[in-house]
Amino acid sequence: MTFDDKTRAFMDKIAKKGSVLGLDAMCLLMQALGDPQEQLQVIHVAGTNGKGSTCAMLQSILCLQGYRVGLYTSPAVFCYEERFSIDGAYIDAATFNAYMHRMEDAWQEVERQHGVCATIFEVETALAYLYFYEAGCDYVIMEVGMGGATDASNVLNHSLCSVFAAIGRDHMQFLGPDLESIARIKAGIMKAGGQAVSTWQEPKAAKVLEDVAKAGKTGLTFCDESKVKIKQRKPLCYDYKEFSDIEVPLEGSYQLQNSVLVLETIRTLRKLGVFISDAAVKEGMQKTVWQGRMECLCKEPLIYMDGAHNLPAAKRLWETLESDFTNKSITYIMGVLADKEYEEMLALLLPRAGHIYTVTPDNARALPAEKLQKTIENLSYAALACPSLEDALYQALQAGDDMILAFGSLSYLGDFKKIVKASVKE
Structure with missing residues (x-):
């Protein structure tokens, strides 16, 4: 506007x-x-x-x-x-x-x-x-x-x-x-x-x-x-x-x-x-349309984004992954706010991750991608901090998993959707 x-x-x-x-x-x-x-x-x-x-x-x-x-x-x-x-x-x-x-x-x-x-x-x-x-x-x-x-x-x-x-x-x-x-x-x-x-x-x-x-x-x-x-x-x-x-x-x-x-x-x-x-x-x-909630952005390659940004929402996301994407390997793109229970979210969701790329949301309360990467590594999982959403998407596309899922904060989903639409041709 x-x-x-x-x-x-x-x-x-x-x-x-x-x-x-x-x-x-x-x-x-x-x-x-x-x-x-x-x-x-x-x-x-x-x-x-x-x-x-x-x-x-x-x-x-x-x-x-x-x-x-x-x-x-x-x-x-x-x-x-x-x-x-x-x-x-x-x-x-x-x-x-x-x-x-x-x-x-x-x-x-x-x-x-x-x-x-x-x-x-x-x-x-x-x-x-x-x-x-x-x-x-x-x-x-x-x-x-x-x-x-x-x-x-x-x-x-x-x-x-x-x-x-x-x-x-x-x-x-x-x-x-x-x-x-x-x-x-x-x-x-x-x-x-x-x-x-x-x-x-x-x-x-x-x-x-x-x-x-x-x-x-x-x-x-x-x-x-x-x-x-x-x-x-x-x-x-x-x-x-x-x-x-x-x-x-x-x-x-x-x-x-x-x-x-x-x-x-x-x-x-x-x-x-x-x-x-x-x-x-x-x-x-x-006919209901509501963006950013387990929204499919691209079918080939398969790319989703979800607004899960707190522990209760992470539990709901986990249930969706378990019920609807049981046999798929998943690459995570994840950015969070520092005042959320992100460590608990990670403990719940990391077992389903194939590859993990962290980003810093455009928000004053954002947790830097490098700190999120370190937290993930402390939980014995590998992760890569990316300098931008564009780089995270590029890395995720190269990872070769069945699906890419971006989540963790509503703050960056609008920009991520634009980047996917501009960069990925089905």
């Missing part, structure tokens, strides 16, 4: 302010904008892994039913504007710049009157709410950025439905040291007297969700894994409760869990009076 000078200067200015826990500044910013979020029918999605895929499937289904549907996600993986979409179409530069100018006016008013400054993520989230409201969206799907209770997206007095994808250990420095602490913060998006839906969770996380729902008189429904009847694994096709022959085009064994969560959410929305036909569910699921 091309930011105009005014937008760029404002975004650079507030990005330097850093992050502040709490919703005080966000509430004041939304008040300055007229609280548009309170006029929206919001489906609020939290969780550690699977949020993005879940949101994409929900948007696709609701759009197929004929509704106008806004979707806000983070972080950006392939382009900045992908974070703000209506009916699958990204916001254009002129519209974004115009809205950001209005954000600056509201931000300055809040700073002048109250002496507080909203962060860059809070401003982006506020922009999304205002954009979706003024665009006349029937429904808005908001992905939580991090946590839940104090996330900027939670500046809501009510929501249509709170949705919980898989909850696991990530961002412990912000959310707490254990699964219960993390689950409790994520559970904070539930609204008193409202409705919530959750995928099957680890028992400790499920218990927290149940306790919070009970305290707030929130109707909480868990997906029932025992009701899943798999007919075909690749491409995935299954029955769930009253839904039959659900086909999911997204690869990765974890998409079963995500798509069942979507179906259970559809069941709850129907109970709330939202009309969604079986045909829209089936076609919407079939």
